[in-house]
């Protein structure tokens with residue numbers, strides 16, 4: 001309950017435990033989870049069931065799931081304030097996805113942009129799960145009677161189909177699901193690649209120098225910034241059109257140092273790119289070092305982390321099972337003794 005006596009709105013978000021998170025993800029997704037956790041009733045999941053739609057090494061998937069949970073806690077996600085859990089630990093997700101499949105048309109799924117992209121990139125593994133990905137996502141969201149889902153633009157279409165499926169179910173049976181709103185995240189700062197500063201920093205970039213990962217140690221961070229692409233001038237000025245590299249570095253510096261772009265420009269006025277890049281590297285490394293050591297501390301405390309994830313799954317299950325029971329009743333599944 002909120003102070004004004006009203007029930008908090010429900011917020012759902014999930015992240016796949018595959019790939020390594022970049023500082024761009026940190027400034028976008030992770031900080032958002034932290035900033036929103038007290039304003040909403042939050043369910044935060046490690047979407048391992050989504051992750052296996054692309055081939056995963058089992059030991060790596062298990063390790064990354066724990067590492068990601070620990071990273072979120074290290075960044076300030078408070079397990080007492082929200083339900084932090086692993087998707088596959090709550091069986092209702094798979095169960096509701098099956099029901100929702102019967103309200104979703106093959107043609108709709110074939111037309112999804114991300115499905116088409118991923119099919120092109122993984123032409124040797126266009127499995128049913130890949131096509132069904134948005135329905136599982138709809139199940140995630142609808143199980144918790146979610147009001148809002150913060151998403152990046154790339155997930156907007158998935159939110160649209162989630163709303164369509166919810167409305168379809170509500171119309172065919174009777175009002176059952178809250179129809180969720182997408183909140184397209186204004187990440188504030190857009191972080192671009194250090195090697196091609198006209199494109200977004202991505203966790204799946206093939207060039208290891210293009211992205212700074214949350215798991216990079218100090219020397220790696222400093223080295224990547226030293227190698228960052230700039231331009232042939234020598235003035236540290238914010239001008240994304242003609243100076244994308246320098247502008248990207250100024251953005252990174254300003255968010256990590258907590259200064260405005262103008263302040264940053266003044267600070268490096270008259271300095272060379274070498275000094276500038278070293279300073280950006282330092283401020284990022286200084287921010288990441290305590291997060292990494294906190295993450296390592298949490299990972300070493302197996303009882304604590306397992307306790308958090310078990311409690312999160314239990315809390316999620318209570319809500320999810322209640323929605324699923326309603327769904328089963330409405331569609332006519334027989335339960336002995338009921």
Ligand code: TRP
Nearest residue numbers: 012013014015016047050137140
């Ligand atoms: N597909 C999302 C992504 O890759 C992760 C995700 C799974 C998700 N289930 C969700 C996001 C439900 C929001 C709501 O980013």
